Amino acid sequence: MTSGNAGRTFQGLRAAAVAGLLASCAGSLGPLKPAWQQDPNLYHHGVPARPAQSTTTPHLVARVIYAAPDQITRLVERQGDVPDTQRGFARMGDGTVDLALQDVATGKWLESHLCGGILFVSGLPNQAYRIVLKNRSPMPLDLGVGVDGKNLPTGGVASLQRGGLRLEPRGTLTLDHAAHGPLLFKAVKGDGVLFDSSPQGRSGLIQIAVFLAADAPSFGPEKMRPGQIAPLGLLPVGAPEQYR
Numbered sequence: 001m002t003s004g005n006a007g008r009t010f011q012g013l014r015a016a017a018v019a020g021l022l023a024s025c026a027g028s029l030g031p032l033k034p035a036w037q038q039d040p041n042l043y044h045h046g047v048p049a050r051p052a053q054s055t056t057t058p059h060l061v062a063r064v065i066y067a068a069p070d071q072i073t074r075l076v077e078r079q080g081d082v083p084d085t086q087r088g089f090a091r092m093g094d095g096t097v098d099l100a101l102q103d104v105a106t107g108k109w110l111e112s113h114l115c116g117g118i119l120f121v122s123g124l125p126n127q128a129y130r131i132v133l134k135n136r137s138p139m140p141l142d143l144g145v146g147v148d149g150k151n152l153p154t155g156g157v158a159s160l161q162r163g164g165l166r167l168e169p170r171g172t173l174t175l176d177h178a179a180h181g182p183l184l185f186k187a188v189k190g191d192g193v194l195f196d197s198s199p200q201g202r203s204g205l206i207q208i209a210v211f212l213a214a215d216a217p218s219f220g221p222e223k224m225r226p227g228q229i230a231p232l233g234l235l236p237v238g239a240p241e242q243y244r
Contacts, residue, residue, distance in 0.1 A: 055211070
């Protein structure tokens with residue numbers, strides 16, 4: 001049992017240690033990367049040795065449905081979810097990528113609404129547009145892009161497979177041309193595009209399959225750094241591998 005000055009000194013040291021620990025954690029703890037970016041066995045010399053680097057299943061598929069303004073309103077209503085009007089980029093899926101469509105003539109972002117995980121975009125037939133993608137992760141990404149049922153770079157049948165497009169870590173990619181010319185909105189007939197989830201897609205549907213690139217660097221699970229370990233044994237030293 002402590003008393004007098006000794007007790008107050010110990011209490012002061014304890015408070016200072018806890019305050020220092022909290023300040024250290026606040027300054028050094030960043031947001032954890034998604035689990036698919038934390039595989040400790042990722043091979044970082046350019047050889048796809050782990051499933052996340054060579055899988056044929058996309059990490060996410062960003063879906064865009066476009067149509068004339070009145071038709072988009074009807075499609076959003078049929079989607080039956082709460083629409084969130086976007087002013088610029090929309091965060092897709094788990095937030096690995098941000099996505100927006102831009103009018104080529106004016107440079108303005110096109111009217112769009114995120115509803116039920118799909119980005120609904122208003123566009124008139126023959127209007128030229130561009131797709132703009134941002135990589136929010138520290139990993140390079142491979143993309144497979146299908147527009148109106150066609151593979152964007154090759155003009156072949158669209159699929160949800162790895163394509164020849166790459167999105168650098170924290171980078172931006174702008175797409176305004178397909179294999180046979182500039183990207184132009186088409187006339188969309190009926191509401192079938194809302195229910196088409198096939199890899200091939202159809203007119204009015206843009207699908208972007210996102211994969212971890214084969215040469216992604218190795219990022220292991222995040223552990224407590226030396227500056228985060230509590231002094232004087234005030235907290236257990238055996239830290240978990242990850243925080244959830």
